[in-house]
Amino acid sequence: MAEHAAPLFSDNEWTFERIAVITERIAEIAESELALDTYPNQLEVITAEQMLDAYASTGLPMYYPHWSFGKQRAIETGQYRRGEMGLAYELVINSNPCISYLMEENTMVMQTLVIAHAAFGHNAFFKNNTFFQQWTDAEGILDYLEFAKSYIAHCEEQYGIDAVSDVIDAAHALNRNGIDRARRPQKLSTREEERQRRERAEFIEQHLSEIWRTVPGAAEAVMAPHEDRFPREPQENLIYFIEKNAPTLDTWKREILRIVRKIAQYLYPQGQTKIMNEGFACFVHYHVMHSLHARGLIGDGALLEFYASHTAVTFQPDFDSRRYGGMNPYALGFAIFQDIKRVCLHPTDEDREWFTFAGDPDWLKQIHFAMREFRDESFVLQYLSPKVMRDLHLFALANDPEVESFEVTAVHDDQGYHYLRSALARQIAESARSPDIEVVAVNRWGDRHLHLKKMDSYPLDQAEAKRTLDHVARLWGYDVHLDAGDVVMIARAKAGAP
Amino acid sequence: MSVIIDRRNLGTRSSANQDRLQRRVRGRVKAAVEKLARRRSLGDMLDTEQPIAIPTKDLHEPSFRRDMRDAAWEQVLPGNKQFRRGDRIPKPQDGDAGDGGDDEGVGASDGLGDDEIAIVLSADEFLSVLFEGLELPNLRQTRTEDIQMDQWRRAGFVKEGSPSRMHIGRTMRTARARRMALRSRKKRELEELVRQAETLEEEVRIRQGYGQDTSVERFRLDEIREEIKVLERKIKAIPFIDESDLRFAHIDQQPRPVTSAVIFCVMDVSGSMGDIEKDLAKRFFLLLYLFIHRQYRSVEIVFIKHHGEASECTEQEFFGAKEGGGTLVSPALDLVEEIIAERYPTEHWNIYLAQASDGDNAQEDNRFVQERALGLLPQLRNMFYIEVNQDQESALLRIYRTIAQEFPELMTVRARRTEDIYPLFRALFTPKAGVAHG
Known part of the structure; x- marks a missing residue:
């Protein structure tokens, strides 16, 4: 590589030619210096308005229409117009090819940064992280979204926009309780999906009534209810359970539940790997930008502009700052990935004590391993070092509702490191999880009521739970009970609701 | 490896979501629009896009969430300055320091x-909400030959068109006809040839029986058999469907007869009309004008302003009018009558008259007004009289009220404040149960 190559651009205006050239150079660096294995890239130049669209639909390039996305967009447009929110300069989709959005307002330096960050950093993460590999299907997602959109359009035409919206409202309310955490989802494919849909529809129509064949009342006396435990095990996936077992739900409504559930499942790993995913993408862009500069392909001014946005993105405000909004995943993730490299190349005695890989000259191998094999919770548990804890001045605070004051349970010192690390890992795991509500029983031979139970120990927001239960009852068609620990809530089904 | 696509010209894809959002909060939107319509000037409202504030609680999306307010929790925070392990920190008063664990889900939280x-x-959306459910009363179908609106209609079948319009039934029928036509001639030929071949074979057999030479016959037979083969191939080769069979449903713009209607807007612009009264009157007519323009594209509007004398004018002159002088109402009604006689024969037109005035009229003219109104009313579907007057009811209004007892199609309302106009307008144009319309 020529040491004194002329910079590829100096006036900071982006053009398609420049983007093409810089992408080629970045690809070369990503491969030769970082050994990144990526999906083919599809870079799409979009307007700010289109970026707001993409925001409103969780970044998906296509979605069925729903008022909540309109609401989301209205909120974000307002914030954007009032200047309260800058648009993220990148948005990337876990698909093959990997689609990254470049906003037309960006300068050329920003486009370069976005390409390095999203089209190579996130892209490699999507393709190689085990969790993503197992839980999402980058090949099938675009087709599936297409199928979902056209199916729902078809339903709107046939049953009316309001009826479809009611089902989606209810499904969205259960969105975070519609995830299979233990079972890997099947691959998605449009044609297969359509064929399966038909089969399911037929099957359900033929067999569903069998579960409910017994006439309530007449049968009650005959059957011994306690012998008929259904479901046999508590079920955590509420949407799935309702989709398969709701007594009177129309087939198309079941299909909509399935669509919402599948998309939630696809998005699930993103919430579980936010710190790692952003951290790794920052690590990649940081390396790439420096490498471009070292090769003379971008000038000093470009590097300075890059630093300005890089530090803004990876800045962690203190807990008592007005800008504090929780742990910044970019900051924490980037700090840990940079630290892994440091521990390999310049280990201290402390590092050797904490990490078996300390001093391994092949830092790239360690980075790849970390990127592939973990999710946020285990990543923090494995790699958060005393140095990073000191740099961030981490401390742990405990609240006991019975006591008048908070207690500082650990700080960044020798006694506190282990404690802090596991507390942070636990916190990350908990915050990514919704309350654990499971189906424990259905009174199949009697009133057909559905019984839910809260399985974790955290208190439930009761007003929210009540409204959510109403949605459940609307889908289930019969009364729904929720045992929330200290209180039992009941949502009555309206006659003829489903 | 990398593809770069310019998507900027694709536009936004949020309109479907936006539609559904508006649908969801229709009640709120309607209330807000009506409130705006009462206060602001209509010109202002139509100039810019209308932001309408909707409380997010109307759009709440519930889900199972934790409530950490009274729970025990532990949290790792960045930015420690002086704390040591075991330190106690007083709790903030409002006690809203949750763990933030659940705020990333649906909803508008995010601490903003x-x-x-x-x-x-x-x-456009604004107007459609504004005029939702309103219509011209007593509209009747008049001339059917009158052409006023184009409409897409099916118009037979054509040989070219877009694939989405292909008419399968027609196409198959044509294909069958073509196959039959082509085949039958060839089949006839074929039958003929087969018969010939059979005759020849018979001949060959007989000649052979007599020990005669059969080479000529056999040669001819071979020829015929070859022809048969070709013909059979040709019959087989007739395509099941040919491009010439394709038929497409044709659609065409056709004029649709629509009810003809004309509205006379009669406004008092005399000196007695103060700024407030003029504003009230103009507000009413502007609403009427927008309403007619939007919902009844082909309805004609005639503008008449009057003080001591009346004149027909353009809409700009009408809404921009700033005149003065004394007031006579009857010349305006005379002018209406003239124009009707000249241009809008009653057997062909639904005729409406909307009049706004402060009621001020020369005492001696009221008698003429009564006469003219009684003469006009049988020709009108409806007459609306809106009195914009801050003091007391005028003699004119009383006259009209008396007439209205006999002619219910004369409707009178009285507006005192800006806020009155829109509700009055709605009241006049809301279809009443039991009244035939359409």
């Missing part, structure tokens, strides 16, 4: 504290 969102209506 906004409890309202803005829904932006275009001028």
Whole structure:
């Protein structure tokens, strides 16, 4: 590589030619210096308005229409117009090819940064992280979204926009309780999906009534209810359970539940790997930008502009700052990935004590391993070092509702490191999880009521739970009970609701 | 490896979501639009996009969430300055220091504290909400030959068109006809040849029986058999469907007869009309004008302003009028009558008259007004009289009220304040149960 190559651009205006050239150079660096294995890239130049669209639909390039996305967009447009929110300069989709959005307002330096960050950093993460590999299907997602959109359009035409919206409202309310955490989802494919849909529809129509064949009342006396435990095990996936077992739900409504559930499942790993995913993408862009500069392909001014946005993105405000909004995943993730490299190349005695890989000259191998094999919770548990804890001045605070004051349970010192690390890992795991509500029983031979139970120990927001239960009852068609620990809530089904 | 695509010209894809959002909060939007219509000037409202604030609680999306307010929790925070392990920190008073664990789900939280969102209506959406459910009363189908609106209609079948319009039934029928036509001639030929071949074979057999030479016959037979083969191949080769069979449903713009209607807008612009009264009157006519323009594209509007004398004018002159002088109402009604006689024969037109005035009229003219009104009313579907007057009811209004007892199609209302106009307008044009319309 020529040491004194002329910079590829100096006036900071982006053009398609420049983007093409810089992408080629970045690809070369990503491969030769970082050994990144990526999906083919599809870079799409979009307007700010289109970026707001993409925001409103969780970044998906296509979605069925729903008022909540309109609401989301209205909120974000307002914030954007009032200047309260800058648009993220990148948005990337876990698909093959990997689609990254470049906003037309960006300068050329920003486009370069976005390409390095999203089209190579996130892209490699999507393709190689085990969790993503197992839980999402980058090949099938675009087709599936297409199928979902056209199916729902078809339903709107046939049953009316309001009826479809009611089902989606209810499904969205259960969105975070519609995830299979233990079972890997099947691959998605449009044609297969359509064929399966038909089969399911037929099957359900033929067999569903069998579960409910017994006439309530007449049968009650005959059957011994306690012998008929259904479901046999508590079920955590509420949407799935309702989709398969709701007594009177129309087939198309079941299909909509399935669509919402599948998309939630696809998005699930993103919430579980936010710190790692952003951290790794920052690590990649940081390396790439420096490498471009070292090769003379971008000038000093470009590097300075890059630093300005890089530090803004990876800045962690203190807990008592007005800008504090929780742990910044970019900051924490980037700090840990940079630290892994440091521990390999310049280990201290402390590092050797904490990490078996300390001093391994092949830092790239360690980075790849970390990127592939973990999710946020285990990543923090494995790699958060005393140095990073000191740099961030981490401390742990405990609240006991019975006591008048908070207690500082650990700080960044020798006694506190282990404690802090596991507390942070636990916190990350908990915050990514919704309350654990499971189906424990259905009174199949009697009133057909559905019984839910809260399985974790955290208190439930009761007003929210009540409204959510109403949605459940609307889908289930019969009364729904929720045992929330200290209180039992009941949502009555309206006659003829489903 | 990398593809770069310019998507900027693709536009936004949020309109479907936006539609559904507006649908969801229709009640709120309607109330807000009506409120705007009462206060602001209509010109202002139509100039820009209309942001309407909707409380987010109307759009709440519930889910199972934790409530950490009274729970025990532990949290790792960045930015420790002086704390040591075991330190106690007093709790903040409002006690809202949750663990933030659940705020990333659905909803508008994210700590931004906004409890309202803005829904932006275009001028068109604004008007459609504003005039929802209103219609011209007593509209009747008049001339059917009158052409006023184009409409897409099916118009037979054509040989070219877009694939989406292909008519399968027609196409198959044509294909069958073609196959039959082509085949039958060839089949006839074929039958003929087969018969010939059979005759020849018979001949060959007989000649052979007599020990005669059969080479000529056999040669001919071979020829015929070859022809048969070709013909059979040709019959087989007739395509099941040919491009010439394709038929497409044709659609064409056809004129649709629509009810003809004309509205006379009669406004008092005399000196007695103060700024407030003029504003009230113009507000009413502007609403009427927008309403007619939007809902009844082909309805004609005639503008008449009057003080001591009356004149027909353009809409600009009408809405921009700033005149003075004394008031005579009857010349305006005379002019209406003249124009009707000249241009709008009653057997062909639904005729409406909307009149706004402060009621001020020369005492001696009221008698003429009564006469003219009685003469006009049988020709009108409806007459609306809106009195914009801050003091007391005028003699004119009383005259009209008396007439209205006999002619219910004369409707009178009285507006005192800007806020009155829109509700009065709605009241006049809301279809009444039991009244035939359409």
